Amino acid sequence: MVNIVIFGAPGSGKGTQSEFIIERHGLHHISTGEVLRDEIAKESELGKIADGYISKGHLIPDELMIDILDKLIDDKILRKGVIFDGFPRTINQAKALKAMLNNRGTDISAVIGLEVPENLLVERLVKRGKESGRSDDNEETIINRIQVYHNNTAPLMDYYKQEGLYFPIDGGTTIEAISDEINGVLTEILEKEANALV
Numbered sequence: 001m002v003n004i005v006i007f008g009a010p011g012s013g014k015g016t017q018s019e020f021i022i023e024r025h026g027l028h029h030i031s032t033g034e035v036l037r038d039e040i041a042k043e044s045e046l047g048k049i050a051d052g053y054i055s056k057g058h059l060i061p062d063e064l065m066i067d068i069l070d071k072l073i074d075d076k077i078l079r080k081g082v083i084f085d086g087f088p089r090t091i092n093q094a095k096a097l098k099a100m101l102n103n104r105g106t107d108i109s110a111v112i113g114l115e116v117p118e119n120l121l122v123e124r125l126v127k128r129g130k131e132s133g134r135s136d137d138n139e140e141t142i143i144n145r146i147q148v149y150h151n152n153t154a155p156l157m158d159y160y161k162q163e164g165l166y167f168p169i170d171g172g173t174t175i176e177a178i179s180d181e182i183n184g185v186l187t188e189i190l191e192k193e194a195n196a197l198v
């Protein structure tokens with residue numbers, strides 16, 4: 001089965017597009033942001049630690065985040081295929097993800113990169129903040145998160161381009177057009193994987 005990373009800046013539409021991909025292709029969804037928000041809602045120890053980073057727009061330290069992810073993946077979900085949403089966010093995390101998957105006899109098939117102009121990201125996040133009540137969707141934190149994206153996460157684009165895994169998508173159009181474009185890429189990848197098995 002295929003394992004996909006959906007990649008992009010905050011507000012690029014990763015969560016929304018993951019939902020469509022799950023519907024169409026039946027993959028298992030792992031959103032690290034959602035996992036952390038659930039922990040915060042439960043007021044667990046992990047949630048308290050995570051909240052300190054998330055509310056400021058900072059990343060959870062790699063070591064902790066990699067440990068969390070390692071506990072979320074098992075053979076059962078890998079048999080179904082996984083869509084990784086919000087992970088990896090650093091080169092260290094990308095290397096750890098590769099090792100985790102390779103140890104379990106699998107790998108990443110593709111990285112879908114949602115590319116969205118910065119002014120549109122801010123506009124979308126401010127709008128989402130009014131509706132979602134997320135503690136990190138306020139203007140100050142949004143600016144931090146986009147800065148963190150540029151410093152720590154954007155270098156992953158080159159990393160995955162070098163691995164031949166990066167598929168750029170114009171994430172600035174409509175939800176439907178973006179979903180169709182992703183679907184085209186995924187259909188091709190799924191066909192290739194199926195042919196490789198024959």
Ligand code: AMP
Pocket residue numbers: 010032033034036053054057058059060061065085086087088089093136145
């Ligand atoms: P998201 O819902 O993916 O936008 O994630 C919300 C917040 O959770 C991020 O701004 C980070 O503070 C934290 N977070 C989620 N995934 C990761 C990750 N892979 N590494 C570090 N921090 C993360």
